[in-house]
Structures are given as structure tokens and as C-alpha cells.
Amino acid sequence: xxxxxxxxxxxxxxxxxxxxxxxxxxxxxxxxxxxxxxxxxxxxxxxxxxxxxxxxxxxxxxxxxxxxxxxxxxxxxxxxxxxxxxxxxxxxxxxxxxxxxxxxxxxxxxxxxxxxxxxxxxxxxxxxxxxxxxxxxxxxxxxxxxxxxxxxxxxxxxxxxxxxxxxxxxxxxxxxxxxxxxxxxxxxxxxxxxxxxxxxxxxxxxxxxxxxxxxxxxxxxxxxxxxxxxxxxxxxxxxxxxxxxxxxxxxxxxxxxxxxxxxxxxxxxxxxxxxxxxxxxxxxxxxxxxxxxxxxxxxxxxxxxxxxxxxxxxxxxxxxxxxxxxxxxxxxxxxxxxxxxxxxxxxxxxxxxxxxxxxxxxxxxxxxxxxxxxxxxxxxxxxxxxxxxxxxx
Amino acid sequence: xxxxxxxxxxxxxxxxxxxxxxxxxxxxxxxxxxxxxxxxxxxxxxxxxxxxxxxxxxxxxxxxxxxxxxxxxxxxxxxxxxxxxxxxxxxxxxxxxxxxxxxxxxxxxxxxxxxxxxxxxxxxxxxxxxxxxxxxxxxxxxxxxxxxxxxxxxxxxxxxxxxxxxxxxxxxxxxxxxxxxxxxxxxxxxxxxxxxxxxxxxxxxxxxxxxxxxxxxxxxxxxxxxxxxxxxxxxxxxxxxxxxxxxxxxxxxxxxxxxxxxxxxxxxxxxxxxxxxxxxxxxxxxxxxxxxxxxxxxxxxxxxxxxxxxxxxxxxxxxxxxxxxxxxxxxxxxxxxxxxxxxxxxxxxxxxxxxxxxxxxxxxxxxxxxxxxxxxxxxxxxxxxxxxxx
Numbered sequence: 001x002x003x004x005x006x007x008x009x010x011x012x013x014x015x016x017x018x019x020x021x022x023x024x025x026x027x028x029x030x031x032x033x034x035x036x037x038x039x040x041x042x043x044x045x046x047x048x049x050x051x052x053x054x055x056x057x058x059x060x061x062x063x064x065x066x067x068x069x070x071x072x073x074x075x076x077x078x079x080x081x082x083x084x085x086x087x088x089x090x091x092x093x094x095x096x097x098x099x100x101x102x103x104x105x106x107x108x109x110x111x112x113x114x115x116x117x118x119x120x121x122x123x124x125x126x127x128x129x130x131x132x133x134x135x136x137x138x139x140x141x142x143x144x145x146x147x148x149x150x151x152x153x154x155x156x157x158x159x160x161x162x163x164x165x166x167x168x169x170x171x172x173x174x175x176x177x178x179x180x181x182x183x184x185x186x187x188x189x190x191x192x193x194x195x196x197x198x199x200x201x202x203x204x205x206x207x208x209x210x211x212x213x214x215x216x217x218x219x220x221x222x223x224x225x226x227x228x229x230x231x232x233x234x235x236x237x238x239x240x241x242x243x244x245x246x247x248x249x250x251x252x253x254x255x256x257x258x259x260x261x262x263x264x265x266x267x268x269x270x271x272x273x274x275x276x277x278x279x280x281x282x283x284x285x286x287x288x289x290x291x292x293x294x295x296x297x298x299x300x301x302x303x304x305x306x307x308x309x310x311x312x313x314x315x316x317x318x319x320x321x322x323x324x325x326x327x328x329x330x331x332x333x334x335x336x337x338x339x340x341x342x343x344x345x346x347x348x349x350x351x352x353x354x355x356x357x358x359x360x361x362x363x364x365x366x367x368x369x370x371x372x373x374x375x376x377x378x379x380x381x382x383x384x385x386x387x388x389x390x391x392x393x
Numbered sequence: 394x395x396x397x398x399x400x401x402x403x404x405x406x407x408x409x410x411x412x413x414x415x416x417x418x419x420x421x422x423x424x425x426x427x428x429x430x431x432x433x434x435x436x437x438x439x440x441x442x443x444x445x446x447x448x449x450x451x452x453x454x455x456x457x458x459x460x461x462x463x464x465x466x467x468x469x470x471x472x473x474x475x476x477x478x479x480x481x482x483x484x485x486x487x488x489x490x491x492x493x494x495x496x497x498x499x500x501x502x503x504x505x506x507x508x509x510x511x512x513x514x515x516x517x518x519x520x521x522x523x524x525x526x527x528x529x530x531x532x533x534x535x536x537x538x539x540x541x542x543x544x545x546x547x548x549x550x551x552x553x554x555x556x557x558x559x560x561x562x563x564x565x566x567x568x569x570x571x572x573x574x575x576x577x578x579x580x581x582x583x584x585x586x587x588x589x590x591x592x593x594x595x596x597x598x599x600x601x602x603x604x605x606x607x608x609x610x611x612x613x614x615x616x617x618x619x620x621x622x623x624x625x626x627x628x629x630x631x632x633x634x635x636x637x638x639x640x641x642x643x644x645x646x647x648x649x650x651x652x653x654x655x656x657x658x659x660x661x662x663x664x665x666x667x668x669x670x671x672x673x674x675x676x677x678x679x680x681x682x683x684x685x686x687x688x689x690x691x692x693x694x695x696x697x698x699x700x701x702x703x704x705x706x707x708x709x710x711x712x713x714x715x716x717x718x719x720x721x722x723x724x725x726x727x728x729x730x731x732x733x734x735x736x737x738x739x740x741x742x743x744x745x746x747x748x749x750x751x752x753x754x755x756x757x758x759x760x761x762x763x764x765x766x767x768x769x770x771x772x773x774x775x776x777x778x779x780x781x782x783x
Contacts, residue, residue, distance in 0.1 A: 019519050020425060145657070145728060214739050352765060355761075366757070378723070
């Protein structure tokens with residue numbers, strides 16, 4: 001890029017700098033080395049069968065390294081990092097296929113409380129999340145499987161100083177191990193669907209809550225959660241009565257951007273694995289990486305990975321800067337979802353038969369990519385957002 | 394020009410369909426993991442394993458087109474993974490038919506036609522995938538036998554009686570020379586058949602052979618002249634049953650039925666333009682896949698040349714296989730990631746009987762198994778008369 005080039009979509013007048021800061025590079029290296037050592041593929045495979053789906057020992061180590069509180073202010077027990085810093089960490093977690101509730105607890109839980117919680121709620125929950133003592137989950141999607149306000153029909157009816165929650169939530173990651181759930185509920189009718197939505201902090205042990213673990217393609221821990229007349233004190237409202245949807249919009253943007261970063265790490269690792277394989281695997285007396293068809297596959301993969309990286313980091317940066325970025329986030333999620341699938345599929349093609357056995361690691365990436373593609377809106381959903389909000393159609 | 398089967402072929406198609414429906418009912422009575430032996434003996438009695446063998450070798454003397462019709466029906470109606478029956482038809486038998494001596498054909502083909510022996514195909518080795526000539530499994534003469542050492546991967550040898558396989562009988566010359574084809578009794582001492590677990594859950598096998606004694610009379614064709622058989626096998630590997638689009642047609646119909654009744658926030662998803670267009674494109678490609686498949690069979694029946702022979706149908710259907718099964722998840726959104734739970738509340742949530750995760754993973758394999766997509770592209774290019782790269 002020529003020095004001083006102004007990009008009209010970014011902060012006008014600011015110079016473009018596509019490098020991470022020195023601290024972010026150190027964070028990346030630390031996270032990569034830590035996860036390569038403490039989250040080997042044997043653990044990933046073990047956790048696909050484990051009911052909890054995560055290692056409490058690894059969780060404590062991550063807390064000890066400050067990874068759980070990375071993006072919380074220091075006064076709440078965090079390290080004072082930005083969403084962009086968190087994005088660097090999420091990329092490494094995607095690369096390592098980290099199993100467990102990090103995304104739920106930190107991105108969906110902690111950052112939502114940081115965004116919309118009262119001072120008392122922040123003081124109560126954020127330090128606990130940073131220390132790894134409290135795992136949170138987000139209960140949003142319902143059997144209608146939408147990510148918009150109109151899809152929320154779980155009711156919260158006022159009853160003296162409490163609310164009674166009644167309904168079903170689906171695809172709730174880590175519900176079965178969480179201590180608290182943020183439940184997105186409907187508290188008002190009339191007007192537009194976005195009005196009358198409230199977020200509740202629900203104690204996961206409340207009477208009336210039941211969980212069913214779902215069997216998913218990525219063998220991750222998603223649940224159906226039934227709320228059967230669950231009583232929640234009104235002091236557990238997060239962000240104000242009927243004010244929940246404006247909070248949820250930001251939650252979903254962070255979630256889509258964060259999930260895109262995981263996919264960047266996934267596709268980068270698949271590219272590297274495939275290059276290494278193509279250098280070593282010989283057929284017809286030469287490495288398969290010397291064949292033009294394979295080299296062209298790699299050209300496509302590298303373009304997809306690089307494109308994903310920068311489109312995802314742009315979204316993360318804009319969120320970090322507090323810039324309006326609904327269209328950029330959706331562009332990232334739509335593009336990265338499909339690019340990651342293409343890269344992983346091409347990785348399979350390059351690996352041939354060996355990649356198709358469960359013993360090989362590449363299928364772990366392929367299945368995880370599919371789950372990430374579907375989470376927080378698939379490409380079709382986000383293309384609608386780009387059309388509406390980005391292009392004004 | 395006529396785009397219909399003959400009356401006789403239509404009757405055959407119906408007979409096969411009815412037979413398979415009966416067999417599926419029978420197999421439902423078996424315990425879940427039990428190998429369906431009776432399917433093989435029942436099908437043996439129909440003579441259909443030999444549908445494309447000449448009558449003098451125990452077959453019914455029909456053409457490859459009839460084999461294609463049979464494989465079409467097996468693809469959707471067989472009570473277990475289709476390749477177990479189809480490989481016998483599509484690869485093992487042609488290897489003997491095209492490369493065996495008269496004695497070989499008379500000895501082995503009737504037994505295969507009657508379903509009395511199941512013959513798996515040992516092609517792939519750890520260092521021999523696309524490079525079919527790179528056979529490392531070694532066979533050294535010892536009196537009236539060969540002593541065989543080596544490993545074969547990704548085959549169906551579990552509960553099979555024989556494996557037809559390529560071995561190296563001479564290391565002196567270029568690697569294409571010195572390959573022989575042997576019928577190996579899988580009950581021989583020194584053979585270990587173990588499961589390879591795959592992404593899509595069906596068992597494939599590793600066959601490890603340590604000092605296995607194989608009679609010389611189990612040689613198929615001439616010693617050291619087996620490369621053509623091996624190469625021919627790879628070139629023709631599985632193109633009839635992997636080119637046959639009936640399995641993916643079945644998946645497409647499952648998607649269509651789902652889309653017709655599913656709603657999203659009270660509105661039918663069939664009204665969403667991007668979903669309508671997706672299904673329209675897939676339907677168009679399925680139509681093409683069927684025509685390309687039958688054209689490949691017809692050309693072979695007539696002995697006419699074509700660009701790449703079965704390569705085009707194998708490649709086209711394989712690519713479409715993946716796209717259709719990706720669409721299966723696409724149209725269901727997040728629900729598409731759900732496999733059907735064995736028990737409990739979660740069982741009811743997965744759409745399309747919870748098939749989409751496993752079929753999606755299966756779809757990935759289709760451009761790899763049976764000689765990869767790029768090898769098929771090489772064949773098509775060669776069929777167009779394009780010169781080989783230096």
C-alpha cells in the first residue's frame with residue numbers, strides 16, 4: 001500500500017496499517033505455543049467424546065495466563081485488551097481446534113455483561129469469568145432457528161419482583177456445564193419485533209430448566225434447553241427491560257466476527273498441513289506438490305485464506321474501534337464461512353485417501369468449519385444483511 | 394435416438410427393485426451389526442452378479458448397460474453399502490474377464506455370479522494411490538506358490554472370501570513391468586484384516602499380509618503382465634456405480650420433500666428465491682448426470698470411443714454428490730448439523746432422519762475414492778487427444 005493512502009471505508013484520514021502490534025504478535029506467539037503444547041489433537045479427540053467437552057485443568061491454566069479476562073478492563077480482573085486482541089487469540093484457538101466454553105463464557109457471556117451490565121453485574125461476574133470460576137452460555141436461538149428479533153418467542157412474564165420464563169432454546173453451546181445463562185426473552189408484544197425483548201441472567205441451576213445434549217457434526221456441546229416456568233429475579237435483567245435487542249445486535253456482531261476469526265485459524269492450519277503433505281507425498285516418482293493441478297489448488301487456498309484473514313480482521317478492528325460495521329461484519333461472516341469450507345474441502349482433496357480416515361486430523365477441521373459456518377448466521381443470512389444494510393436494497 | 398430402456402430392461406429394473414425391497418425387509422430382522430450373508434446368497438441365486446458376464450462363465454450374457462441398470466437400483470435399494478456388491482460386479486469380475494486366462498474365467502466367474510464367493514479388490518497401498526504402478530506388495534516364488542508380503546488399504550475384505558490384488562513379482566525393470574494379479578484367499582495364515590475408521594462411518598479395511606502363501610494357480614492372467622489389469626481397473630474403477638446418480642437423486646428428492654413442507658417464521662422456505670434457484674440448478678445438473686451416465690454405458694455397449702470413457706460420469710457425479718449433500722445442510726440451516734440421536738428428546742430434532750452430517754462427509758470422499766478427480770480429468774484430456782505433459 002502506498003504510504004498515506006486513505007481508505008474511504010475506514011477512519012478517514014488515518015493511514016492504513018495491516019500489521020499487528022508488537023504486543024499482539026507476542027500474544028499470538030504465546031497463545032500458539034501454549035495451545036500447541038497443552039491442546040494437542042489427542043485432547044481434541046478426547047473432548048469430542050467427553051460429556052463436558054472441555055478440560056477443567058486446561059481451563060484453569062488459561063485463566064492463569066490471563067486469556068479468559070483478556071478483553072475485560074483491569075478493574076474487573078481482566079488485562080484491558082481490545083476486541084482486536086481477542087480476535088488474535090480466537091484465530092489461534094481456531095487453529096488449535098480448542099474444545100470447550102471459551103467462546104460462550106467470554107465472547108457471548110462476558111463481553112455482553114461488559115457491554116450492557118450494571119456496575120454491580122460487571123463487578124460480580126467479570127472477575128469470576130476471568131478467574132475461570134464462572135462459565136456462561138447464551139440462549140438465543142429457538143426452534144425457528146433465526147437470528148432476528150422476530151424469532152424470539154420465549155416468554156418472560158412479570159410476577160411481582162420476578163419474571164417467569166417459559167419456552168425452548170436450541171443450539172445453546174455449553175448450556176449443560178454453565179453456571180449462568182443469558183436468556184433472550186420476549187417481555188412485550190405490539191410494535192416491532194425488536195421492541196419487547198429483554199436479556200435475563202439465569203442461574204443454570206434454577207428449578208424448571210432441563211438440558212438435552214445434541215449430536216452434532218462437529219461433536220461440539222450444543223444443547224436444547226427447556227425453560228419450564230423458571231423464576232428469575234428482576235434484578236437479573238441485563239441492560240434494561242425491553243431494551244435487549246439493541247444489545248443483542250452488538251452481541252451477534254461480536255459473535256459473527258469472533259467465529260470468523262476461528263475459521264481463519266482453521267483454514268490457515270489446513271493450508272499449512274496440506275502444503276507439508278504435498279511436499280512429502282510422492283506419486284509417479286515426485287512430490288504431488290510439483291503437479292500443476294495441485295499447485296493451482298494451493299493458489300486458490302492461499303487466496304481464500306488471505307482474503308478471509310483481512311476481511312475478518314477488518315470487522316474485528318471496526319468493532320474494536322466502536323465503528324458501525326454491521327455490513328462489514330456480515331461481509332466477513334458470509335465470505336469466511338464459504339472460504340473456510342472451500343479451503344478445508346480442497347485440503348481433503350490434496351490429502352486423498354489418508355485424509356478420509358478418522359485417524360487423520362484434517363476431518364476434525366472440516367467438521368468444525370461446518371459448525372462455524374452455521375453459527376450466528378450462515379452465508380445466506382449475512383448476504384441479506386449486506387444487501388439491506390451495506391447496499392440499501 | 395430413443396431415451397428409454399427397452400421393455401425387457403424395464404422389467405429387469407422392476408424385478409431388481411422388488412427383490413431389493415424384499416431383502417431389506419429380511420435384513421431388518423437381523424441384529425444391527427450382523428453381516429447380511431443371505432443378501433449375497435439370494436442375489437447369487439438370481440444370477441445378477443453375472444449380469445454382464447458371458448453365459449459360458451455363469452453370467453446372463455447382457456451388456457454393461459444392464460450392469461448400469463442393476464447398479465442404479467443397488468445404489469438406492471441395497472440393504473448395505475452399495476460398493477460391496479458393486480465392486481464384485483464393476484471391478485473384480487471385469488479384471489478376470491478382461492485379463493484372465495480361459496481357465497481363470499471358468500474357475501472364478503461362475504462362483505462370483507452365483508454369489509458363492511465375495512471378492513474384494515485390493516488396489517490402494519500406503520504408497521500407491523493415484524500411482525497405480527507403484528505396487529510395493531511383494532510376491533516371491535517358492536515352489537508352487539508365491540509368498541506375499543505387503544499391505545492393502547481401503548477395501549471391503551471384512552467377511553469376504555477372496556481379495557483380487559496387484560503384487561510385484563519382478564523388481565528388475567520399470568515399475569509398470571513386474572506386476573501380477575493374484576486371487577488371495579483371505580482365510581490364509583498371515584493375513585490380518587482390520588477396520589479403518591472413516592469420516593462417514595462405514596467400515597473400510599486394511600489387509601496386512603505377512604508371508605502369506607498363495608498358490609501360483611491363483612494368478613490371474615500372465616505373470617508380470619498385470620499392469621494393464623491394475624491400470625484398467627483404476628481407469629474403470631467404480632465408474633458405473635460411482636457415476637450412477639440414483640443415490641444422489643434420492644438425496645435430492647429428500648431435500649425437495651423437506652423444502653416443500655418446511656417453514657421459517659411462518660413462511661414456506663420454498664418461497665425463498667435463493668433456495669428455489671439452488672434446487673433448480675441441482676435438478677438441472679442431476680438431469681445431466683443421468684444422461685452422461687447412460688451415455689457412457691451406451692458407448693461402451695456399442696464399442697464406440699469417447700472422451701475419457703467412464704471418467705466423465707464418475708467425475709461429474711462425484712462433484713455433484715458433494716454439492717447436493719452440502720445443499721442438504723444449507724436448506725435446513727443450523728438443523729442440518731444435527732445427526733439423529735439414538736435416544737431421548739434430541740432424536741426428534743434432526744431433519745431428514747439426521748442424515749445430513751454423514752452424507753455431507755460421504756460427499757467429500759467421492760472425488761477421492763475410485764481414482765481421484767484430477768486423474769479423471771487427465772483421462773478426459775487424454776480422450777480429447779491432448780498430449781501428455783513432459
